[in-house]
Amino acid sequence: MTLAVRLRGLSKTFGDRRVLEDLDVDIEAGEFVVLLGHSGCGKSTLLRILAGLDQDIDGDVRVPSKRAVGFQSPRLMPWKRVWRNVVLGLPGRPDKGLAERYLAEVGLKDRAGKWPKTLSGGEAQRVSLARALVREPDLLLLDEPFGALDALTRTKAQALVADLWRKHGCAVLLVTHDVEEALLLADRVLVMDHGRIEHEVRIDTERPRDIGSPEFVTNRRRLLNWLGVADASQEKASA
Template sequence: MTTATLSPTLGANPADLAVEAHDVERRFGDRTVLHALDLAIARGEFVVLLGPSGCGKSTLLRLLAGLDRPDGGVVEVPTERAVVFQADRLLPWQKVWRNVTIGLRGDGVKERALDVLGEVGLADRANAWPKTLSGGEAQRVALARALVTEPDLVLLDEPFSALDAITRLHMHDLVRRLHQRHGAAMLLVTHDVAEAIALADRILVMREGRIGSAYPVTLSAEDRRSSQAREDLRGQLLADLGLAGRR
């Protein structure tokens, strides 16, 4: 029988990986959600996970976040990691800067919050209450909160799905800049093929509880927005997801 472990630190070999998962199993009652799943994410890599509802995407993310445990296999992740959820999960009774620094102690905490709020364009909203923020602003605060500790791994569980189309595009630009600046490995769970192409270094398609296909994305920023190569990749992903012929 496979022993289930969740290691908070990476092994020394290979040193260039931020995430290693081998033969991972997760069951709920008589239903197996993750089955013999293998996953590796390089340090600094931006990976996007696509797949139909119920294929195990969010279950895998919860395992990597330490919010759940596998029933079998091995999961190795960095100690320093952060999660951005679909809901911003801000505390309404705390001002914005205090929401960014939840759990932090010591000197210079507010300064750290102001620095990272400046990175997401919200330095002037540091003393605002969450109820006064727009949806896009609230998610920017959630991103700031994830990055303030300089994590080695950031997990994003459909954080932009409730935003309007224009705000979503602005968030894509912001996340790309933050990824380049901070260099953390990132794993984004989404149903949006266009979002995956816009952000990923590598796109993984998940099916029946395991990783089915992998697509490296080497397009330039301009080609990600509009090019024949983008449309070709989009067509391949839609076909892989069983959505061939969709516009």
């Protein structure tokens, strides 16, 4: 088994508060892992550590040198054209052709010369995704990238990420609050609570997945129970 991520004894404190507590986590190369948990449980802190944005930690963290991050906010530079945002930070002269190739992958090649302010929220998030993929990462870290999108745009974005993951074959760690999103996308779902990984579900069903299937419903109920949330569909059936 080839690992993209290996964590051993990872801990993180902010002042007197311990945010991550002695974590041991493995993510295989090419694996799609989703991390669930309540706000403040340490999900985004873990992602920042894996991205190399926070190195004040205890424990052993091994990640690929080639990694990229997509945040909930697209974080596009408004004074740069879309294509320049895609290749921002890459070594050498800005390569418009390279940017257009990755914009084409997310369905936005025709927007390459536009200003970010002309994009919809979904389009801006797709540009952010192209900016991550242009780095050809071995590990793609996504911190609630669909959280600000409307339901229809979110569904399309989820399908796009699934397609791009299959094409590029990188390991993915997606942080989200959405249980259905986790079950639709993940090979494995981890549930974090108080800085620890408390639960794990492996999803072996083929994609695309049916949200009405018995396995999907069972796993959704299990995850919601671990998160302390009532399953609305179950409540409705028993009413």
